[in-house]
Amino acid sequence: MRWQWRLYEEPLQEPLVTAKGHWRSRRGLLLRLENDEGQVGYGEIAPLPGWGSETLRADIALCQQLPRHLTPEIIATLPETLPAAQFGFATAWQSVGQLPYRVRSWPICALLGSGRAALTQWQAPWQRGVTTFKWKVGVMSPEAEQGILRELLAVLPQGTKLRLDANGAWDLETARRWFNWLDCYGAGKIEYVEQPLPPHQWSALLSLAQTVRIAIALDESVVRAPELQRWLEWGWPGLFVIKPALFGFPERLSVLLRQGLEPQRLVFSSALEGAIARTAIFQLLETWQPCRALGFGVERWRSAPLLTSLADYTAQWHRLDNYGKSYSK
Ligand SMILES: [Mg+2]
Numbered sequence: 515m516r517w518q519w520r521l522y523e524e525p526l527q528e529p530l531v532t533a534k535g536h537w538r539s540r541r542g543l544l545l546r547l548e549n550d551e552g553q554v555g556y557g558e559i560a561p562l563p564g565w566g567s568e569t570l571r572a573d574i575a576l577c578q579q580l581p582r583h584l585t586p587e588i589i590a591t592l593p594e595t596l597p598a599a600q601f602g603f604a605t606a607w608q609s610v611g612q613l614p615y616r617v618r619s620w621p622i623c624a625l626l627g628s629g630r631a632a633l634t635q636w637q638a639p640w641q642r643g644v645t646t647f648k649w650k651v652g653v654m655s656p657e658a659e660q661g662i663l664r665e666l667l668a669v670l671p672q673g674t675k676l677r678l679d680a681n682g683a684w685d686l687e688t689a690r691r692w693f694n695w696l697d698c699y700g701a702g703k704i705e706y707v708e709q710p711l712p713p714h715q716w717s718a719l720l721s722l723a724q725t726v727r728i729a730i731a732l733d734e735s736v737v738r739a740p741e742l743q744r745w746l747e748w749g750w751p752g753l754f755v756i757k758p759a760l761f762g763f764p765e766r767l768s769v770l771l772r773q774g775l776e777p778q779r780l781v782f783s784s785a786l787e788g789a790i791a792r793t794a795i796f797q798l799l800e801t802w803q804p805c806r807a808l809g810f811g812v813e814r815w816r817s818a819p820l821l822t823s824l825a826d827y828t829a830q831w832h833r834l835d836n837y838g839k840s841y842s843k
Contacts, residue, residue, distance in 0.1 A: 558602055678707045788830070
């Protein structure tokens, strides 16, 4: 199959503040495949090295090396060190002659701003039907955050769920105190706590998970398929946040689900990918059948509409004409 690739850099609608600084734009690669019958398919490689994937430079080097004609055998040999490329090429190949996909929209979790902003920010999404929210912790002192959290839990309507994301900011002692506090005040509304300790503290994470009542979800600890496999072998009892665009070959996850990994242990989440990757992910969700609200409430930074016609894909490919570069193989 013939193919082309394009480099894009798309400004974010507002800068995203992370522990690693301010992001102002998102870069990635788009793929366009065409078979001998003239059927086309599209894919997107959207790596985030700060979140555990390869670098964009590595993906560009890959695209420069690959031959002019792709085969399933070539795609199958893409290394585990290039998970975003595995996702991009596998989904592009699958899409040839299959576009547009008919995908549905799933319930989404809304991210609340840190600090007291959360106390009112839940209202607008709640009026649109959102019932799952996420609040970042580990930003202020535990006392300050618990004070706000008590107010937030009191105002959130019946039936709503709240996720807390510490992004690995706590130490073991702080985490234990937080879980004790949550046992007293959070029961019923806290869905889970995400990444309470940094990824390298894997044994502390395992022992913490044995002793707490509220579920723990691993996020930064589990980016690529081999990491998920390893935590399963270690007997991790909690949840996993999966960013499909960084995970690697989607089939790896499908196999684990067929082998008995319970879908209710998975939370699917965005890596701020574009519309082509997002639509591919939603097509995969039709088989993965998510049980929990998706972490795709990222429109504030990057809007990535689901693509519903072949013309939508062509438009995505060409909207990069202003700030993308095209390479033919
Ligand atoms: Mg997280």
